[in-house]
Structures are given as C-alpha cells and as structure tokens.
Amino acid sequence: MNTKLRRRPLALLCLLAMSAPAVAAAPPTPEAEKFEQMQAELDSRIGDPQFDFAYASAALDAGKPSDAIIALQRVLALQPDNAPARAELARAYAMTGDLDTAKQQFETVVGDPTIPDPVRQRFNNLIKAYDNATRGGGDSVNGYVDLQLGHDSNINSATALNSITIPLFGWLGPGQLGPQSRAISDTTIDFTAGISGSHGISRGNRIYGSALASWRDNRDSRAFDQQSLTLTGGYAHTLPSRNVVSISLQGQNFGLGGHSVRNVIGAIGQFTQVLSATSAWSTSLQYMDLNYITPGVPDARRYALASGISTATWNLGGQLGRERTKDRSADADSFTFYGLNAGWQVPLGARDLLYADAAWENRRHLDDNFMFLKERKDSRVDLGVGYKHQFTPRWLLTARASWARNSSNIDLYDFRRTMISAGIRYEF
Missing domain, CATH: 2.40.160.60 (Outer membrane protein transport protein (OMPP1/FadL/TodX))
Structure with missing residues (x-):
C-alpha cells in the first residue's frame, strides 16, 4: 500500500473528529441581555421577594438554573407558600438534571388548593413525565x-x-x-x-x-x-x-x-x-x-x-x-x-x-x-x-x-x- 493511500483515511479521520460544529461568537439573546441587566441590580435589591422571583425567571430563560435556584430559595425562605416560586424552583431543578427534587417540588405545588385546575393538570402531567424519566424513559414500541x-x-x-x-x-x-x-x-x-x-x-x-x-x-x-x-x-x-x-x-x-x-x-x-x-x-x-x-x-x-x-x-x-x-x-x-x-x-x-x-x-x-x-x-x-x-x-x-x-x-x-x-x- 503506498504512502498516499495511507494518508487519505488519516485525513478523513481528522475530518470526522472535527465534525462537531465549531462554536462561533454569537450576539447575546434578548433573554441573556435581560438577565445581565437584572444582575446589575442584584446587589442593591437582593432579598426583595418580587425582584428575586423576576431575577430567577430571567435566569431560567437565559439557561442559568443554578442562579435561579439560589434566588428562588431566598423567595421561599420569606414566602414558603408561594406556589409560583416553588413551581419555578421545580423547573430549575429539572434543568440541572435533578429530577427527584424537581418532582418533589411539583408535588408540593399540586397540593396547594389555590392552584387552578388547568395549572394543576399541567403539573400532574409533568410529575408523570419525571416519573417516566426516572424509570429510564418508560416503554415504547x-x-x-x-x-x-x-x-x-x-x-x-x-x-x-x-x-x-x-x-x-x-x-x-x-x-x-x-x-x-x-x-x-x-x-x-x-x-x-x-x-x-x-x-x-x-x-x-x-x-x-x-x-x-x-x-x-x-x-x-x-x-x-x-x-x-x-x-x-x-x-x-x-x-x-x-x-x-x-x-x-x-x-x-x-x-x-x-x-x-x-x-x-x-x-x-x-x-x-x-x-x-x-x-x-x-x-x-x-x-x-x-x-x-x-x-x-x-x-x-x-x-x-x-x-x-x-x-x-x-x-x-x-x-x-x-x-x-x-x-x-x-x-x-x-x-x-x-x-x-x-x-x-x-x-x-x-x-x-x-x-x-x-x-x-x-x-x-x-x-x-x-x-x-x-x-x-x-x-x-x-x-x-x-x-x-x-x-x-x-x-x-x-x-x-x-x-x-x-x-x-x-x-x-x-x-x-x-x-x-x-x-x-x-x-x-
């Protein structure tokens, strides 16, 4: 086998190894810009439940669940019966891959009698989905x-x-x-x-x-x-x-x-x-x-x-x-x-x-x-x-x-x- 032939598969192997798309610098999304704006206000408004909830929602939309979890825990420390905050906390845990904690938080929200029935049904469906995920995806044919x-x-x-x-x-x-x-x-x-x-x-x-x-x-x-x-x-x-x-x-x-x-x-x-x-x-x-x-x-x-x-x-x-x-x-x-x-x-x-x-x-x-x-x-x-x-x-x-x-x-x-x-x- 000649040297040229040996090099061609090696070159293709290098091409395959690089086939994942390169990550180029992209302009910030509106969600990311909103999160950055609220970050600038964090030091002066931290501890305000209304601000912390809005900050957590912006963090989730920007794909930063860890920041959202910390902010929502501050909200629930002052307002333990805040069902929307607990629902957002469940969503944040789900985004990190912690489905057990997410499921527990949703179950707590479902038990709140003030939750409207359509919202309760949505949360019940999410709980079923998390149950399915923790069992490895359920069965399909x-x-x-x-x-x-x-x-x-x-x-x-x-x-x-x-x-x-x-x-x-x-x-x-x-x-x-x-x-x-x-x-x-x-x-x-x-x-x-x-x-x-x-x-x-x-x-x-x-x-x-x-x-x-x-x-x-x-x-x-x-x-x-x-x-x-x-x-x-x-x-x-x-x-x-x-x-x-x-x-x-x-x-x-x-x-x-x-x-x-x-x-x-x-x-x-x-x-x-x-x-x-x-x-x-x-x-x-x-x-x-x-x-x-x-x-x-x-x-x-x-x-x-x-x-x-x-x-x-x-x-x-x-x-x-x-x-x-x-x-x-x-x-x-x-x-x-x-x-x-x-x-x-x-x-x-x-x-x-x-x-x-x-x-x-x-x-x-x-x-x-x-x-x-x-x-x-x-x-x-x-x-x-x-x-x-x-x-x-x-x-x-x-x-x-x-x-x-x-x-x-x-x-x-x-x-x-x-x-x-x-x-x-x-x-x-």
Missing part, C-alpha cells in the same frame, strides 16, 4: 410495513460489457461474459417490515431491541431474489448532560435466490452528543464478523468508524474502515474504505415531504487480483430523491428514484445502476 413496486436497471450490480480481456489469459483475447455476469434489468417487488422497542430499567438506563426483515422478488431473475433478517439488541445510558452512550449486538442473515449465503454478527458502540432540541452529533465504532456459506468466498472481519451531524432537516457524516479476510492468502478480497454521506428533507405542506440523499465511498484492495494482475480500486457514488405523502396518520404513499455509479480500474466491477419505485407504507 413502534414499527412499520412497506411494500414497493419498481424497476431496477442492474439487479446484480454487474458490468454492461459483453466481453472483457483477462490479463492472466490475455493470449486468448477477449472472453465473452455469461448472462449472469452482465447487467440484468428487471421489475421488482420489495417488502420490508421492522419493529423496535425499548424498556427503561432505571434512571437514565434502558435496553432496546429491533428486528428488520426484507425480501426482494425479481420478476424474471429468481437467482438474484434477496432476503435478509437483522436482529439488534443493546443498552443505552443517558448522562446528566442528555448525551447518550450505547452499545449493541447485531446479527444478520442474508440470502440470494432463497438460499442463505452470509451470516454476520457484530457489535456497535456509539456516543451521541445532543447539540439542541433538534440536532445531535454521533460517533460510532463498529465490528462485524462476516461468515460466508457460499463456497469459495472467504470469511472476513470488518472494522469501521463513523461520525456525523443530524438535524431536523439535514444530516452529514463520514466513515472509514477496513474489511480483512481471515485467510491472508485472499487479501485481494480485503480492502480499506472511506466515504461521505449527506441527506436533506423539506416539508411541502402538512402531509407531503421531499427528500434527497447522496453518498460517496472509495475502496482500495490490499493485494493484486489473481486474474487481473493488479489491485482493485473502486469509487462509488449514490444519488437519490424521494417523496412521501401521508394520507392518514399511519399510512403513507412513497416514491423514490436513485442512481449509482461504481467506477473501477477492473472492467468486471465497473457498472451503473438506476432504480425507481413507488408503494405504500404503514407505520405504528
């Missing part, structure tokens, strides 16, 4: 079923060439490729179904699991029908900062033409940093053990690092890693990889959504291909655009078009692929 009809211009991801010259047998001239070694176009039916759930076991701790099944039927090319089943189970811990650390185990069976061809088992560790109410930055480490049932295909181990930012409307990420055959004599099938991916979505109304995605990946194999007498080098680009229409809360109509281009220095692996599909999806 959701899933979907999806059926798509489409057309695939290259179901076997093969070259469009009819013949190629193999250097090892170059003296024989170009060789004709068999029908299954050339691009096959077909009409497809895709069915996928998934279910996932989580169970809170204690404060900040939960276990989760999911199952995903998929099946593709090609109208005329049964040998390339696909089936897969993926099972995932894991544990997640939410830190006081709301950031999440998780680890999961994953297993998958993949089949072609009704026969199992590969089993995968592995582990994924992930750290997710919450940036705002609608954005997060996550980094994961993955290890997968690939075992092939098909004779002649070497088993392998896959290691990957991925990192990315996601928001309510877009996401951007990257990944790098290595897939290495367990049999070192088969290193022509081993490779390093690195790439980038991005996605974007925009609502077109209350029930319609347009989205687009793109991905690029570069692969470099570790040894010369025996027949082609050189290391295989691939660069793949995937582009997609889709549309969703929600005609009931659970039912959606979907449509998608995608295009893929794999550029390879070995003609046998150079291909283009276009897919279009439309269908219906049910979510629960």
Whole structure:
C-alpha cells in the first residue's frame, strides 16, 4: 500500500473528529441581555421577594438554573407558600438534571388548593413525565410495513460489457461474459417490515431491541431474489448532560435466490452528543464478523468508524474502515474504505415531504487480483430523491428514484445502476 493511500483515511479521520460544529461568537439573546441587566441590580435589591422571583425567571430563560435556584430559595425562605416560586424552583431543578427534587417540588405545588385546575393538570402531567424519566424513559414500541413496486436497471450490480480481456489469459483475447455476469434489468417487488422497542430499567438506563426483515422478488431473475433478517439488541445510558452512550449486538442473515449465503454478527458502540432540541452529533465504532456459506468466498472481519451531524432537516457524516479476510492468502478480497454521506428533507405542506440523499465511498484492495494482475480500486457514488405523502396518520404513499455509479480500474466491477419505485407504507 503506498504512502498516499495511507494518508487519505488519516485525513478523513481528522475530518470526522472535527465534525462537531465549531462554536462561533454569537450576539447575546434578548433573554441573556435581560438577565445581565437584572444582575446589575442584584446587589442593591437582593432579598426583595418580587425582584428575586423576576431575577430567577430571567435566569431560567437565559439557561442559568443554578442562579435561579439560589434566588428562588431566598423567595421561599420569606414566602414558603408561594406556589409560583416553588413551581419555578421545580423547573430549575429539572434543568440541572435533578429530577427527584424537581418532582418533589411539583408535588408540593399540586397540593396547594389555590392552584387552578388547568395549572394543576399541567403539573400532574409533568410529575408523570419525571416519573417516566426516572424509570429510564418508560416503554415504547413502534414499527412499520412497506411494500414497493419498481424497476431496477442492474439487479446484480454487474458490468454492461459483453466481453472483457483477462490479463492472466490475455493470449486468448477477449472472453465473452455469461448472462449472469452482465447487467440484468428487471421489475421488482420489495417488502420490508421492522419493529423496535425499548424498556427503561432505571434512571437514565434502558435496553432496546429491533428486528428488520426484507425480501426482494425479481420478476424474471429468481437467482438474484434477496432476503435478509437483522436482529439488534443493546443498552443505552443517558448522562446528566442528555448525551447518550450505547452499545449493541447485531446479527444478520442474508440470502440470494432463497438460499442463505452470509451470516454476520457484530457489535456497535456509539456516543451521541445532543447539540439542541433538534440536532445531535454521533460517533460510532463498529465490528462485524462476516461468515460466508457460499463456497469459495472467504470469511472476513470488518472494522469501521463513523461520525456525523443530524438535524431536523439535514444530516452529514463520514466513515472509514477496513474489511480483512481471515485467510491472508485472499487479501485481494480485503480492502480499506472511506466515504461521505449527506441527506436533506423539506416539508411541502402538512402531509407531503421531499427528500434527497447522496453518498460517496472509495475502496482500495490490499493485494493484486489473481486474474487481473493488479489491485482493485473502486469509487462509488449514490444519488437519490424521494417523496412521501401521508394520507392518514399511519399510512403513507412513497416514491423514490436513485442512481449509482461504481467506477473501477477492473472492467468486471465497473457498472451503473438506476432504480425507481413507488408503494405504500404503514407505520405504528
């Protein structure tokens, strides 16, 4: 492997490490300005319950719960029956992550007979939410079923060439490729179904699991029908900062033409940093053990690092890693990889959504291909655009078009692929 190749994954790793957004100096918000103005009056008006309450409210709006707690404790020391002050104190404790104390303060407020019923109901809902949070988030189950009809211009991801010259047998001239070694176009039916759930076991701790099944039927090319089943189970811990650390185990069976061809088992560790109410930055480490049932295909181990930012409307990420055959004599099938991916979505109304995605990946194999007498080098680009229409809360109509281009220095692996599909999806 040359020095230039070794440096590229290192450069991408540095890029991933810096993928969290830089914090630039921003002008103060109106809430922060109000808090600073009241801070200037604090020394002269401290101990005035009316001022302390207003100061605490400004501190909470500015995201400074510790200042609010001190001020509200001064208010309650003089006015122990001040229900609004105790409610604000509960909110302040909740902002610091102390849900037990927040819950106790809200329960005290709910017991005040002067509290109006609508306010009491709101506080009761908050108490239930805190109970749920202290149990690790409670229980949840959701899933979907999806059926798509489409057309695939290259179901076997093969070259469009009819013949190629193999250097090892170059003296024989170009060789004709068999029908299954050339691009096959077909009409497809895709069915996928998934279910996932989580169970809170204690404060900040939960276990989760999911199952995903998929099946593709090609109208005329049964040998390339696909089936897969993926099972995932894991544990997640939410830190006081709301950031999440998780680890999961994953297993998958993949089949072609009704026969199992590969089993995968592995582990994924992930750290997710919450940036705002609608954005997060996550980094994961993955290890997968690939075992092939098909004779002649070497088993392998896959290691990957991925990192990315996601928001309510877009996401951007990257990944790098290595897939290495367990049999070192088969290193022509081993490779390093690195790439980038991005996605974007925009609502077109209350029930319609347009989205687009793109991905690029570069692969470099570790040894010369025996027949082609050189290391295989691939660069793949995937582009997609889709549309969703929600005609009931659970039912959606979907449509998608995608295009893929794999550029390879070995003609046998150079291909283009276009897919279009439309269908219906049910979510629960």
